[in-house]
Amino acid sequence: MKLYPHRAVVPKELWTSLYAKATRHFDLVVYAGFWLSEDPLFFRLIREKAQADVRAAHVGRSRQSRGGPARRRRGYNSLYRADDDLLVNGHVYGVGAYLAPVLHLSQVPGGELFSTYAASIERIWEGSRTLTSPQLENEAAV
Template identity: 40%
Template structure:
């Protein structure tokens, strides 16, 4: 982004932006947050300002809508309501997420979103990778690969009828399952020795300059970038 482009985007003089860069001038806080939001980074990445640190911490706390001690305590309709509010982005990052793949209303919701030109991306674990095998052991079973293949089979008719729905397989070690709908997200933590349905869930809503939401969102982007497309062999287990 050019100096002029940034200045126009946040409605300040280009000379002002130039002084921030060349003379180390610290902007007013409102301009700090405007710049950070435009560039998609945390405000403290750009300026070491104690006021900004304190405010950024407060904003990160404010991004937490609520915390559920267990996933099964999340209101049953919240998942669909959150995704239904999405206009441009629907992301799911899980190992299997079998319960979601079994929900016909979720399938219909994905169809409507991709038909409205929203970006829809499903990230499931690669059934043959070490991370999936280890997660099954950590949860006290060895069937995670089977759960993923079941989820793939559940999604197969949906993907055949709506090829614009993106789906990839990853080999990442997940510390959370992430469910993003525009600037809302449910973060289902992973805890050793128990299934994800018993682990806590954070409901987040993004605020410019907060940083907490963007930390998890960046994880989705990085995992998607290194994941591989699904092949016919993945459905058959060959």
């Protein structure tokens, strides 16, 4: 486990390196996630993972995923899972998410912290609803 005092100090390459290695889970559970749109490599990774049958799921308040299905939900944390690694960006009332702390968790045998957040992602996913985009559906058909 590693703790970053703010999301803004998490190394940029950590996000893409974790997701580039993902073979089972590519989960984004965010309130908005607008900052991710600043990295074209991240969008490419989403598409590549979706094409490789990695579950590329974006669950958020209002954003559309560019590769996997997008869904709506409300939550207390933004959760970023890439297989056995998970970044938890805790939401702090009155503070922008970029200034809130981030926990970097790795799944370890017998560990409960990772499993608690992973189970939360599954519950959110099951209780959310799919949003569609004609533009994305047209892109997928090409």
